Each structure stands twice: as structure tokens, then as C-alpha cells.
Amino acid sequence: LFEREIGFYLPLYEHRLPSQSRVRKSYLPLFPSYVFLFGNGEQRRQALETNLVAQTLPVADQPRLRSDLQAVHRILETRQKVTPGKIEE
Numbered sequence: 708l709f710e711r712e713i714g715f716y717l718p719l720y721e722h723r724l725p726s727q728s729r730v731r732k733s734y735l736p737l738f739p740s741y742v743f744l745f746g747n748g749e750q751r752r753q754a755l756e757t758n759l760v761a762q763t764l765p766v767a768d769q770p771r772l773r774s775d776l777q778a779v780h781r782i783l784e785t786r787q788k789v790t791p792g793k794i795e796e
Contacts, residue, residue: 711753714745718779720789737783737791743776 708715718737723730736742744754744763754760766772783789 708742708744708754708757711750711757713750713754716743716745716776716780718776718783720783720791722790737779737789739791743772 719734720737722733722735724733725731742760744751744760746754751763755763
């Protein structure tokens with residue numbers, strides 16, 4: 708999507724895994740199997756043509772989704788420990 712200049716949002720959280728004398732760090736999708744696409748019908752078609760997007764779901768309440776994703780982004784910026792299903796203080 709990045710190469711095709713199609714807007715998307717993929718919220719990631721930091722996953723730490725102790726391994727012998729160090730900690731391995733990786734970033735995993737906060738919502739597994741979901742990427743949020745910002746585009747028109749043509750961009751939707753292009754995303755599906757990558758064969759990396761299985762389907763798209765229409766969003767009836769676009770302003771609410773945008774607000775919810777902005778809230779997710781703000782939480783991730785706080786560097787709180789976030790994993791799918793919970794936020795730890």
C-alpha cells in the first residue's frame with residue numbers, strides 16, 4: 708500500500724521477549740488481520756490487487772472510526788504497555 712501511495716493505518720505495539728541475556732523486541736499488529744485503508748474505490752481495487760488484502764469492509768460511520776483510530780494512536784504515543792485486549796498503566 709505504501710508503494711502504491713494508498714493511505715493506511717496499521718497500529719503496532721511493542722512485544723518484548725526475554726531471550727538468554729537480552730530482550731528481543733518486535734512490533735506486532737494491535738488488531739491482527741486488520742489494516743485500515745483510507746481511499747476511494749480505485750484505491751480499494753488496487754489494494755485488493757496486491758493479493759495481500761483479502762477483503763475490505765465498508766464503514767458506515769466514517770467520523771466515528773476516524774475518532775476511534777485517533778484515540779488508539781494517542782494511546783500508542785503515550786508508550787503505555789498496550790497489547791491486543793488491554794492497556795496497562
